[in-house]
Amino acid sequence: MPCSTCGTRLLIQNPPNWEKKCPTCDKIHVVNREVAVRISSERLLYVYDLFLRYVRQFKKTGLIAHIIWERERFARDFFDNYKPFDMSRFVAYNFLIKHLMMGKFNGTMDANESNTAELVKTFDRYLELLTDHIYLKEGFAELVADMPFDSSSLTVQEKLRFRIIRTEDYLPLLRTYANNQIYPEEEAKKITEGYRPEWERIKQKVEGEQGKKIAYNPRVFIHNSYSILNVLYCGLIKNAIYAETFDFSNYEGLVEEPSQIMDVANGFLLVAEYPTVTPLHEFRNALKRVFKGKAISAEPILLVTEKNPATFPLFILLEGNVFISHRTAFLVFALLHPILLKDYFHDETVKRSKELETTRAKDAFEKAGYTWVPSVTDKKKSTLEIDGLAGRNGTLFVVEVKGWGLTTFYEHKNRHEQLVKALKGIVDGTKYKMKGNKPVQKKIPSLLKKIEYAKFNMNKHGFDSNVFKTVKGVIVIEDFPPITEYKEIRIIGLEDVPLLK
Ligand SMILES: [Zn+2]
Numbered sequence: 143m144p145c146s147t148c149g150t151r152l153l154i155q156n157p158p159n160w161e162k163k164c165p166t167c168d169k170i171h172v173v174n175r176e177v178a179v180r181i182s183s184e185r186l187l188y189v190y191d192l193f194l195r196y197v198r199q200f201k202k203t204g205l206i207a208h209i210i211w212e213r214e215r216f217a218r219d220f221f222d223n224y225k226p227f228d229m230s231r232f233v234a235y236n237f238l239i240k241h242l243m244m245g246k247f248n249g250t251m252d253a254n255e256s257n258t259a260e261l262v263k264t265f266d267r268y269l270e271l272l273t274d275h276i277y278l279k280e281g282f283a284e285l286v287a288d289m290p291f292d293s294s295s296l297t298v299q300e301k302l303r304f305r306i307i308r309t310e311d312y313l314p315l316l317r318t319y320a321n322n323q324i325y326p327e328e329e330a331k332k333i334t335e336g337y338r339p340e341w342e343r344i345k346q347k348v349e350g351e352q353g354k355k356i357a358y359n360p361r362v363f364i365h366n367s368y369s370i371l372n373v374l375y376c377g378l379i380k381n382a383i384y385a386e387t388f389d390f391s392n393y394e395g396l397v398e399e400p401s402q403i404m405d406v407a408n409g410f411l412l413v414a415e416y417p418t419v420t421p422l423h424e425f426r427n428a429l430k431r432v433f434k435g436k437a438i439s440a441e442p443i444l445l446v447t448e449k450n451p452a453t454f455p456l457f458i459l460l461e462g463n464v465f466i467s468h469r470t471a472f473l474v475f476a477l478l479h480p481i482l483l484k485d486y487f488h489d490e491t492v493k494r495s496k497e498l499e500t501t502r503a504k505d506a507f508e509k510a511g512y513t514w515v516p517s518v519t520d521k522k523k524s525t526l527e528i529d530g531l532a533g534r535n536g537t538l539f540v541v542e543v544k545g546w547g548l549t550t551f552y553e554h555k556n557r558h559e560q561l562v563k564a565l566k567g568i569v570d571g572t573k574y575k576m577k578g579n580k581p582v583q584k585k586i587p588s589l590l591k592k593i594e595y596a597k598f599n600m601n602k603h604g605f606d607s608n609v610f611k612t613v614k615g616v617i618v619i620e621d622f623p624p625i626t627e628y629k630e631i632r633i634i635g636l637e638d639v640p641l642l643k
Pocket of ligand 1: 164
Protein backbone atom coordinates (compact mmCIF):
# COMPACT_ATOMS: atom_id res chain seq x y z
CA MET A 143 0.00 0.00 0.00
CA PRO A 144 1.33 3.48 -0.84
CA CYS A 145 2.06 5.98 1.93
CA SER A 146 -1.09 6.73 3.91
CA THR A 147 -0.10 10.38 4.30
CA CYS A 148 0.96 11.36 0.80
CA GLY A 149 0.24 8.40 -1.49
CA THR A 150 3.85 7.91 -2.64
CA ARG A 151 5.05 4.38 -3.42
CA LEU A 152 6.99 3.14 -0.39
CA LEU A 153 10.54 1.84 -0.26
CA ILE A 154 11.28 -1.37 1.60
CA GLN A 155 14.46 -1.65 3.60
CA ASN A 156 16.54 -4.77 3.75
CA PRO A 157 15.61 -8.08 5.34
CA PRO A 158 14.84 -9.44 7.79
CA ASN A 159 12.54 -6.58 8.79
CA TRP A 160 11.56 -5.15 5.41
CA GLU A 161 10.84 -1.87 7.16
CA LYS A 162 8.87 0.54 4.98
CA LYS A 163 9.84 4.16 4.36
CA CYS A 164 8.13 6.90 2.41
CA PRO A 165 10.55 8.76 0.10
CA THR A 166 8.55 11.98 0.50
CA CYS A 167 7.67 11.97 4.22
CA ASP A 168 11.01 10.49 5.30
CA LYS A 169 12.88 12.88 2.96
CA ILE A 170 14.83 10.28 1.00
CA HIS A 171 16.65 11.43 -2.13
CA VAL A 172 15.27 9.22 -4.88
CA VAL A 173 17.11 9.72 -8.16
CA ASN A 174 14.99 10.31 -11.24
CA ARG A 175 14.74 6.99 -13.10
CA GLU A 176 16.46 8.02 -16.31
CA VAL A 177 19.46 9.45 -14.43
CA ALA A 178 19.37 6.49 -12.04
CA VAL A 179 19.58 3.89 -14.80
CA ARG A 180 22.47 5.80 -16.38
CA ILE A 181 24.38 6.01 -13.09
CA SER A 182 23.72 2.38 -12.36
CA SER A 183 24.96 1.31 -15.83
CA GLU A 184 28.11 3.40 -15.47
CA ARG A 185 29.05 1.92 -12.14
CA LEU A 186 28.31 -1.60 -13.34
CA LEU A 187 30.77 -1.09 -16.17
CA TYR A 188 33.29 0.30 -13.73
CA VAL A 189 33.00 -2.64 -11.34
CA TYR A 190 33.12 -5.16 -14.19
CA ASP A 191 36.21 -3.48 -15.58
CA LEU A 192 37.93 -3.65 -12.18
CA PHE A 193 37.01 -7.29 -11.97
CA LEU A 194 38.42 -8.02 -15.42
CA ARG A 195 41.66 -6.27 -14.58
CA TYR A 196 42.02 -8.50 -11.54
CA VAL A 197 41.12 -11.64 -13.48
CA ARG A 198 43.69 -10.91 -16.20
CA GLN A 199 46.48 -11.28 -13.66
CA PHE A 200 45.79 -15.02 -13.53
CA LYS A 201 47.01 -17.79 -15.78
CA LYS A 202 43.89 -18.44 -17.82
CA THR A 203 43.69 -22.24 -17.99
CA GLY A 204 44.45 -22.79 -14.33
CA LEU A 205 41.87 -20.25 -13.25
CA ILE A 206 39.11 -21.74 -15.40
CA ALA A 207 39.98 -25.26 -14.22
CA HIS A 208 39.64 -24.10 -10.61
CA ILE A 209 36.27 -22.50 -11.24
CA ILE A 210 35.00 -25.65 -12.96
CA TRP A 211 36.03 -27.65 -9.90
CA GLU A 212 34.45 -25.09 -7.54
CA ARG A 213 31.22 -25.37 -9.50
CA GLU A 214 31.30 -29.16 -9.31
CA ARG A 215 31.97 -29.10 -5.56
CA PHE A 216 29.01 -26.75 -5.15
CA ALA A 217 26.82 -29.14 -7.18
CA ARG A 218 28.06 -32.17 -5.21
CA ASP A 219 27.37 -30.44 -1.94
CA PHE A 220 23.85 -29.64 -3.06
CA PHE A 221 23.33 -33.13 -4.40
CA ASP A 222 24.55 -34.86 -1.24
CA ASN A 223 23.28 -32.53 1.45
CA TYR A 224 20.37 -30.80 -0.22
CA LYS A 225 21.04 -27.37 1.19
CA PRO A 226 19.11 -24.30 0.03
CA PHE A 227 20.13 -23.83 -3.59
CA ASP A 228 22.08 -20.63 -4.07
CA MET A 229 20.90 -19.74 -7.58
CA SER A 230 23.06 -16.67 -7.87
CA ARG A 231 26.20 -18.64 -7.05
CA PHE A 232 25.40 -21.26 -9.66
CA VAL A 233 24.77 -18.52 -12.22
CA ALA A 234 28.08 -16.91 -11.24
CA TYR A 235 30.10 -20.09 -11.94
CA ASN A 236 28.55 -20.65 -15.33
CA PHE A 237 28.63 -17.02 -16.39
CA LEU A 238 32.27 -16.79 -15.37
CA ILE A 239 33.40 -19.96 -17.13
CA LYS A 240 31.65 -18.91 -20.32
CA HIS A 241 33.03 -15.38 -20.30
CA LEU A 242 36.55 -16.36 -19.23
CA MET A 243 36.70 -18.90 -22.06
CA MET A 244 35.88 -16.05 -24.45
CA GLY A 245 38.46 -13.70 -22.92
CA LYS A 246 42.03 -13.32 -24.15
CA PHE A 247 44.40 -13.04 -21.20
CA ASN A 248 47.28 -14.82 -19.62
CA GLY A 249 48.76 -13.42 -16.45
CA THR A 250 51.32 -14.83 -14.08
CA MET A 251 49.26 -15.55 -10.97
CA ASP A 252 48.40 -19.14 -10.10
CA ALA A 253 44.83 -19.86 -9.14
CA ASN A 254 44.26 -21.86 -6.00
CA GLU A 255 41.32 -22.90 -3.90
CA SER A 256 41.22 -19.77 -1.79
CA ASN A 257 41.77 -17.08 -4.42
CA THR A 258 39.29 -18.81 -6.75
CA ALA A 259 36.64 -18.83 -4.02
CA GLU A 260 37.35 -15.16 -3.37
CA LEU A 261 37.08 -14.33 -7.05
CA VAL A 262 33.76 -16.14 -7.43
CA LYS A 263 32.43 -14.35 -4.38
CA THR A 264 33.44 -10.99 -5.86
CA PHE A 265 31.73 -11.90 -9.07
CA ASP A 266 28.66 -13.01 -7.17
CA ARG A 267 28.47 -9.52 -5.69
CA TYR A 268 28.74 -8.05 -9.16
CA LEU A 269 25.82 -10.25 -10.23
CA GLU A 270 23.82 -8.95 -7.29
CA LEU A 271 24.51 -5.42 -8.46
CA LEU A 272 23.41 -6.47 -11.91
CA THR A 273 20.20 -7.97 -10.55
CA ASP A 274 19.57 -4.76 -8.61
CA HIS A 275 20.09 -2.90 -11.86
CA ILE A 276 17.35 -4.99 -13.46
CA TYR A 277 15.03 -4.20 -10.57
CA LEU A 278 15.79 -0.52 -11.05
CA LYS A 279 15.14 -0.68 -14.80
CA GLU A 280 11.94 -2.64 -14.32
CA GLY A 281 10.60 -0.25 -11.69
CA PHE A 282 10.87 -2.63 -8.71
CA ALA A 283 13.54 -0.46 -7.10
CA GLU A 284 14.82 3.11 -6.83
CA LEU A 285 18.29 4.56 -6.70
CA VAL A 286 18.78 6.51 -3.51
CA ALA A 287 21.40 9.15 -2.71
CA ASP A 288 22.51 10.21 0.76
CA MET A 289 22.24 13.89 -0.08
CA PRO A 290 21.27 16.16 -2.98
CA PHE A 291 23.80 16.04 -5.84
CA ASP A 292 24.64 17.49 -9.22
CA SER A 293 24.54 14.59 -11.67
CA SER A 294 26.92 16.30 -14.13
CA SER A 295 29.86 16.34 -11.72
CA LEU A 296 29.61 13.01 -9.90
CA THR A 297 32.77 10.96 -9.41
CA VAL A 298 32.71 7.17 -9.73
CA GLN A 299 33.26 6.82 -5.99
CA GLU A 300 30.20 8.98 -5.36
CA LYS A 301 28.15 6.93 -7.80
CA LEU A 302 29.19 3.75 -6.03
CA ARG A 303 27.82 5.08 -2.76
CA PHE A 304 24.28 5.34 -4.16
CA ARG A 305 22.09 2.52 -2.98
CA ILE A 306 19.43 0.60 -4.88
CA ILE A 307 16.41 0.12 -2.65
CA ARG A 308 13.43 -2.00 -3.63
CA THR A 309 9.94 -0.55 -3.68
CA GLU A 310 6.83 -2.14 -2.27
CA ASP A 311 6.06 -3.46 -5.78
CA TYR A 312 8.81 -6.00 -5.11
CA LEU A 313 6.93 -7.56 -2.18
CA PRO A 314 4.72 -9.91 -4.25
CA LEU A 315 7.86 -11.16 -6.01
CA LEU A 316 9.55 -11.70 -2.69
CA ARG A 317 6.59 -13.63 -1.30
CA THR A 318 6.31 -15.65 -4.49
CA TYR A 319 9.98 -16.57 -4.28
CA ALA A 320 9.64 -17.49 -0.62
CA ASN A 321 6.57 -19.56 -1.44
CA ASN A 322 8.71 -21.48 -3.91
CA GLN A 323 11.65 -21.68 -1.54
CA ILE A 324 13.78 -19.28 -3.52
CA TYR A 325 15.39 -16.80 -1.19
CA PRO A 326 17.05 -13.52 -2.00
CA GLU A 327 20.76 -13.80 -1.42
CA GLU A 328 20.82 -11.59 1.62
CA GLU A 329 17.98 -13.19 3.51
CA ALA A 330 18.80 -15.72 6.17
CA LYS A 331 18.84 -19.11 4.50
CA LYS A 332 16.08 -21.37 5.63
CA ILE A 333 16.35 -25.11 5.41
CA THR A 334 14.23 -26.31 2.56
CA GLU A 335 13.03 -29.47 4.25
CA GLY A 336 9.72 -29.36 2.42
CA TYR A 337 11.31 -30.56 -0.79
CA ARG A 338 13.66 -33.11 0.71
CA PRO A 339 11.53 -36.22 -0.04
CA GLU A 340 11.21 -35.03 -3.63
CA TRP A 341 14.95 -34.52 -3.81
CA GLU A 342 15.68 -37.97 -2.40
CA ARG A 343 13.50 -39.41 -5.15
CA ILE A 344 15.34 -37.40 -7.78
CA LYS A 345 18.67 -38.65 -6.47
CA GLN A 346 17.52 -42.23 -6.78
CA LYS A 347 17.46 -41.63 -10.49
CA VAL A 348 21.25 -41.68 -10.45
CA GLU A 349 22.11 -43.54 -7.29
CA GLY A 350 19.28 -45.88 -6.48
CA GLU A 351 19.17 -48.39 -3.69
CA GLN A 352 22.11 -50.79 -3.64
CA GLY A 353 23.36 -49.21 -6.81
CA LYS A 354 20.21 -50.08 -8.71
CA LYS A 355 18.92 -47.15 -10.66
CA ILE A 356 15.18 -46.75 -10.86
CA ALA A 357 13.80 -46.89 -14.38
CA TYR A 358 13.77 -43.49 -16.00
CA ASN A 359 10.76 -42.18 -17.77
CA PRO A 360 10.78 -38.42 -18.42
CA ARG A 361 7.02 -38.04 -17.97
CA VAL A 362 7.10 -39.82 -14.61
CA PHE A 363 10.18 -37.86 -13.63
CA ILE A 364 8.41 -34.56 -14.36
CA HIS A 365 5.35 -35.73 -12.46
CA ASN A 366 7.34 -36.77 -9.39
CA SER A 367 9.71 -33.84 -9.33
CA TYR A 368 7.60 -31.03 -10.71
CA SER A 369 8.03 -28.53 -7.84
CA ILE A 370 11.80 -28.75 -7.78
CA LEU A 371 12.09 -28.65 -11.56
CA ASN A 372 9.81 -25.62 -11.71
CA VAL A 373 11.78 -23.79 -9.05
CA LEU A 374 15.06 -24.56 -10.77
CA TYR A 375 13.65 -23.50 -14.13
CA CYS A 376 12.03 -20.25 -12.99
CA GLY A 377 14.83 -19.41 -10.57
CA LEU A 378 17.64 -19.87 -13.08
CA ILE A 379 15.76 -18.03 -15.82
CA LYS A 380 14.38 -15.26 -13.64
CA ASN A 381 15.84 -12.42 -15.68
CA ALA A 382 17.53 -11.72 -18.98
CA ILE A 383 21.05 -12.04 -17.55
CA TYR A 384 20.35 -15.42 -16.05
CA ALA A 385 18.58 -16.55 -19.21
CA GLU A 386 21.59 -15.67 -21.32
CA THR A 387 23.71 -17.98 -19.14
CA PHE A 388 21.22 -20.83 -19.22
CA ASP A 389 20.42 -20.74 -22.91
CA PHE A 390 19.94 -24.30 -24.11
CA SER A 391 18.13 -23.47 -27.33
CA ASN A 392 20.86 -25.16 -29.38
CA TYR A 393 20.20 -28.47 -27.55
CA GLU A 394 16.84 -28.73 -29.29
CA GLY A 395 17.03 -31.21 -32.12
CA LEU A 396 20.09 -32.87 -30.61
CA VAL A 397 19.17 -33.93 -27.10
CA GLU A 398 16.06 -36.07 -27.33
CA GLU A 399 15.97 -37.01 -23.69
CA PRO A 400 17.72 -35.05 -20.92
CA SER A 401 19.11 -38.33 -19.59
CA GLN A 402 21.51 -38.42 -22.56
CA ILE A 403 23.52 -35.72 -20.76
CA MET A 404 23.86 -38.02 -17.77
CA ASP A 405 24.74 -40.94 -20.01
CA VAL A 406 27.71 -39.00 -21.36
CA ALA A 407 28.89 -37.96 -17.86
CA ASN A 408 28.32 -41.40 -16.34
CA GLY A 409 30.61 -42.96 -18.91
CA PHE A 410 33.43 -41.60 -16.73
CA LEU A 411 34.25 -42.36 -13.14
CA LEU A 412 33.23 -39.95 -10.41
CA VAL A 413 35.94 -39.75 -7.76
CA ALA A 414 35.41 -38.20 -4.36
CA GLU A 415 37.47 -35.02 -3.76
CA TYR A 416 38.81 -34.90 -7.33
CA PRO A 417 37.60 -33.48 -10.63
CA THR A 418 37.26 -35.95 -13.47
CA VAL A 419 39.20 -35.17 -16.64
CA THR A 420 39.54 -37.26 -19.76
CA PRO A 421 41.43 -37.00 -23.06
CA LEU A 422 39.41 -35.52 -25.91
CA HIS A 423 39.29 -38.79 -27.88
CA GLU A 424 37.69 -40.60 -24.92
CA PHE A 425 35.08 -37.89 -24.70
CA ARG A 426 34.41 -38.24 -28.43
CA ASN A 427 33.88 -41.97 -27.91
CA ALA A 428 31.31 -41.20 -25.24
CA LEU A 429 29.49 -38.87 -27.63
CA LYS A 430 29.47 -41.63 -30.26
CA ARG A 431 28.08 -44.10 -27.76
CA VAL A 432 25.24 -41.80 -26.70
CA PHE A 433 24.47 -39.75 -29.81
CA LYS A 434 25.44 -42.30 -32.46
CA GLY A 435 25.18 -40.68 -35.91
CA LYS A 436 24.75 -37.24 -34.39
CA ALA A 437 28.01 -37.40 -32.43
CA ILE A 438 29.82 -34.96 -34.71
CA SER A 439 27.14 -32.31 -34.49
CA ALA A 440 26.85 -32.96 -30.73
CA GLU A 441 30.43 -31.92 -30.04
CA PRO A 442 30.19 -28.15 -30.61
CA ILE A 443 26.89 -28.05 -28.69
CA LEU A 444 28.06 -29.91 -25.58
CA LEU A 445 31.74 -29.07 -25.48
CA VAL A 446 33.04 -25.58 -24.77
CA THR A 447 36.48 -24.84 -26.19
CA GLU A 448 38.44 -21.64 -26.66
CA LYS A 449 37.35 -21.59 -30.29
CA ASN A 450 33.77 -22.50 -29.37
CA PRO A 451 33.02 -20.57 -26.17
CA ALA A 452 29.40 -19.55 -26.76
CA THR A 453 27.52 -22.72 -25.88
CA PHE A 454 26.57 -23.60 -22.28
CA PRO A 455 29.78 -24.64 -20.42
CA LEU A 456 28.73 -28.17 -19.51
CA PHE A 457 31.79 -30.12 -20.70
CA ILE A 458 34.91 -28.00 -21.09
CA LEU A 459 38.09 -28.61 -23.06
CA LEU A 460 41.28 -27.23 -21.53
CA GLU A 461 44.71 -28.14 -22.91
CA GLY A 462 43.55 -31.32 -24.59
CA ASN A 463 41.53 -32.65 -21.65
CA VAL A 464 37.79 -32.54 -21.11
CA PHE A 465 36.42 -31.75 -17.66
CA ILE A 466 33.52 -34.01 -16.74
CA SER A 467 31.37 -32.56 -13.95
CA HIS A 468 28.92 -35.25 -12.89
CA ARG A 469 26.76 -33.37 -10.43
CA THR A 470 26.75 -30.19 -12.50
CA ALA A 471 25.55 -32.35 -15.38
CA PHE A 472 22.87 -33.69 -13.09
CA LEU A 473 21.57 -30.18 -12.35
CA VAL A 474 21.57 -29.44 -16.07
CA PHE A 475 19.77 -32.75 -16.68
CA ALA A 476 17.03 -31.66 -14.25
CA LEU A 477 16.81 -28.17 -15.73
CA LEU A 478 16.48 -29.54 -19.27
CA HIS A 479 13.13 -31.19 -18.53
CA PRO A 480 11.03 -28.02 -18.53
CA ILE A 481 13.11 -26.63 -21.40
CA LEU A 482 13.25 -29.54 -23.82
CA LEU A 483 10.09 -31.42 -22.83
CA LYS A 484 7.81 -28.39 -22.88
CA ASP A 485 4.64 -30.32 -23.68
CA TYR A 486 5.02 -32.82 -20.84
CA PHE A 487 5.88 -30.02 -18.48
CA HIS A 488 2.90 -27.96 -19.62
CA ASP A 489 0.56 -30.94 -19.12
CA GLU A 490 1.80 -31.28 -15.57
CA THR A 491 1.33 -27.54 -14.94
CA VAL A 492 -2.27 -27.79 -16.15
CA LYS A 493 -2.84 -30.85 -13.96
CA ARG A 494 -1.56 -28.99 -10.89
CA SER A 495 -3.64 -25.98 -11.74
CA LYS A 496 -6.73 -28.21 -11.76
CA GLU A 497 -5.65 -29.65 -8.43
CA LEU A 498 -5.48 -26.15 -7.01
CA GLU A 499 -9.02 -25.48 -8.20
CA THR A 500 -10.51 -28.70 -6.93
CA THR A 501 -8.60 -29.73 -3.83
CA ARG A 502 -6.24 -27.12 -2.48
CA ALA A 503 -8.60 -24.13 -2.66
CA LYS A 504 -11.37 -26.17 -1.05
CA ASP A 505 -9.02 -27.22 1.76
CA ALA A 506 -7.83 -23.66 2.34
CA PHE A 507 -11.36 -22.27 2.60
CA GLU A 508 -12.66 -25.10 4.76
CA LYS A 509 -9.67 -24.83 7.07
CA ALA A 510 -10.46 -21.13 7.47
CA GLY A 511 -14.00 -22.03 8.57
CA TYR A 512 -15.90 -21.55 5.31
CA THR A 513 -18.59 -23.76 3.89
CA TRP A 514 -17.40 -24.63 0.39
CA VAL A 515 -19.55 -25.58 -2.58
CA PRO A 516 -17.49 -26.44 -5.67
CA SER A 517 -18.18 -25.94 -9.39
CA VAL A 518 -21.43 -24.07 -9.34
CA THR A 519 -23.24 -23.77 -12.69
CA ASP A 520 -26.38 -21.83 -13.49
CA LYS A 521 -28.23 -24.55 -15.40
CA LYS A 522 -27.79 -27.89 -17.06
CA LYS A 523 -26.51 -26.33 -20.24
CA SER A 524 -24.50 -23.85 -18.28
CA THR A 525 -23.73 -20.33 -19.44
CA LEU A 526 -21.48 -19.68 -16.48
CA GLU A 527 -19.40 -21.72 -14.07
CA ILE A 528 -18.12 -20.62 -10.66
CA ASP A 529 -15.08 -22.47 -9.26
CA GLY A 530 -16.50 -22.32 -5.75
CA LEU A 531 -18.86 -20.56 -3.37
CA ALA A 532 -17.43 -20.01 0.10
CA GLY A 533 -19.63 -18.78 2.95
CA ARG A 534 -18.78 -17.71 6.48
CA ASN A 535 -20.25 -15.24 9.03
CA GLY A 536 -22.94 -13.93 6.69
CA THR A 537 -20.55 -13.28 3.80
CA LEU A 538 -20.57 -15.33 0.62
CA PHE A 539 -17.51 -15.27 -1.62
CA VAL A 540 -17.73 -16.07 -5.29
CA VAL A 541 -14.33 -17.66 -5.81
CA GLU A 542 -12.34 -17.88 -9.00
CA VAL A 543 -9.18 -20.01 -8.73
CA LYS A 544 -6.17 -19.84 -11.04
CA GLY A 545 -2.90 -21.76 -10.82
CA TRP A 546 -0.92 -18.66 -11.70
CA GLY A 547 2.36 -18.22 -9.93
CA LEU A 548 6.06 -18.20 -10.47
CA THR A 549 7.13 -18.03 -14.13
CA THR A 550 10.40 -17.52 -15.96
CA PHE A 551 11.51 -13.88 -16.40
CA TYR A 552 9.66 -13.12 -13.19
CA GLU A 553 11.86 -10.09 -12.54
CA HIS A 554 10.69 -8.31 -15.64
CA LYS A 555 7.82 -5.89 -15.43
CA ASN A 556 6.02 -7.14 -18.53
CA ARG A 557 5.39 -10.54 -16.92
CA HIS A 558 3.55 -8.77 -14.12
CA GLU A 559 1.72 -6.50 -16.53
CA GLN A 560 0.48 -9.57 -18.40
CA LEU A 561 -0.68 -11.08 -15.12
CA VAL A 562 -2.50 -7.87 -14.17
CA LYS A 563 -4.20 -7.88 -17.57
CA ALA A 564 -5.28 -11.50 -17.15
CA LEU A 565 -6.58 -10.85 -13.61
CA LYS A 566 -8.59 -7.83 -14.74
CA GLY A 567 -9.85 -9.94 -17.64
CA ILE A 568 -11.42 -12.41 -15.20
CA VAL A 569 -13.34 -9.59 -13.57
CA ASP A 570 -14.35 -7.95 -16.85
CA GLY A 571 -14.98 -11.17 -18.79
CA THR A 572 -12.13 -11.04 -21.28
CA LYS A 573 -9.75 -13.89 -21.87
CA TYR A 574 -6.49 -13.47 -23.76
CA LYS A 575 -5.29 -16.34 -25.87
CA MET A 576 -2.11 -16.42 -27.86
CA LYS A 577 -2.69 -17.09 -31.52
CA GLY A 578 0.83 -17.45 -32.87
CA ASN A 579 2.48 -14.34 -31.51
CA LYS A 580 -0.67 -12.26 -31.25
CA PRO A 581 -2.92 -12.13 -28.20
CA VAL A 582 -6.54 -12.60 -29.20
CA GLN A 583 -9.41 -11.50 -26.99
CA LYS A 584 -12.30 -13.77 -26.23
CA LYS A 585 -15.46 -12.96 -24.28
CA ILE A 586 -16.12 -15.12 -21.21
CA PRO A 587 -18.66 -14.78 -18.37
CA SER A 588 -17.28 -12.04 -16.12
CA LEU A 589 -16.79 -12.48 -12.40
CA LEU A 590 -19.08 -9.46 -11.92
CA LYS A 591 -21.84 -11.38 -13.71
CA LYS A 592 -21.15 -14.46 -11.58
CA ILE A 593 -21.50 -12.37 -8.43
CA GLU A 594 -24.87 -11.10 -9.66
CA TYR A 595 -25.91 -14.68 -10.35
CA ALA A 596 -24.87 -15.82 -6.86
CA LYS A 597 -26.73 -12.93 -5.21
CA PHE A 598 -30.04 -14.05 -6.62
CA ASN A 599 -29.55 -17.82 -6.79
CA MET A 600 -27.55 -18.78 -3.68
CA ASN A 601 -30.49 -20.67 -2.21
CA LYS A 602 -30.29 -23.18 -5.06
CA HIS A 603 -26.72 -23.93 -4.04
CA GLY A 604 -27.15 -24.41 -0.32
CA PHE A 605 -26.71 -20.85 1.00
CA ASP A 606 -29.60 -19.12 2.77
CA SER A 607 -30.04 -15.60 1.41
CA ASN A 608 -31.45 -14.52 4.79
CA VAL A 609 -28.10 -15.39 6.35
CA PHE A 610 -25.63 -14.41 3.62
CA LYS A 611 -26.42 -10.73 3.19
CA THR A 612 -23.09 -9.79 1.62
CA VAL A 613 -21.83 -11.30 -1.63
CA LYS A 614 -18.29 -10.53 -2.78
CA GLY A 615 -15.90 -11.77 -5.41
CA VAL A 616 -12.37 -13.02 -4.88
CA ILE A 617 -9.69 -14.36 -7.20
CA VAL A 618 -7.27 -16.82 -5.61
CA ILE A 619 -3.99 -17.60 -7.36
CA GLU A 620 -1.13 -19.98 -6.55
CA ASP A 621 1.40 -17.32 -5.53
CA PHE A 622 1.14 -13.61 -4.84
CA PRO A 623 -0.57 -11.18 -7.21
CA PRO A 624 0.86 -7.81 -8.29
CA ILE A 625 -2.52 -6.14 -7.60
CA THR A 626 -4.70 -6.87 -4.60
CA GLU A 627 -8.01 -5.42 -5.72
CA TYR A 628 -9.87 -4.52 -8.91
CA LYS A 629 -13.44 -3.20 -9.10
CA GLU A 630 -13.91 -4.13 -5.42
CA ILE A 631 -12.88 -7.72 -6.10
CA ARG A 632 -10.07 -9.00 -3.91
CA ILE A 633 -7.14 -10.76 -5.51
CA ILE A 634 -5.07 -12.94 -3.16
CA GLY A 635 -2.55 -15.76 -2.97
CA LEU A 636 -3.75 -19.14 -1.70
CA GLU A 637 -1.78 -18.65 1.50
CA ASP A 638 -3.82 -15.54 2.36
CA VAL A 639 -7.24 -17.23 2.33
CA PRO A 640 -7.37 -17.19 6.17
CA LEU A 641 -6.86 -13.39 6.11
CA LEU A 642 -9.80 -12.79 3.77
CA LYS A 643 -12.52 -10.52 5.16
ZN1 LIG B 1 4.45 9.90 2.49
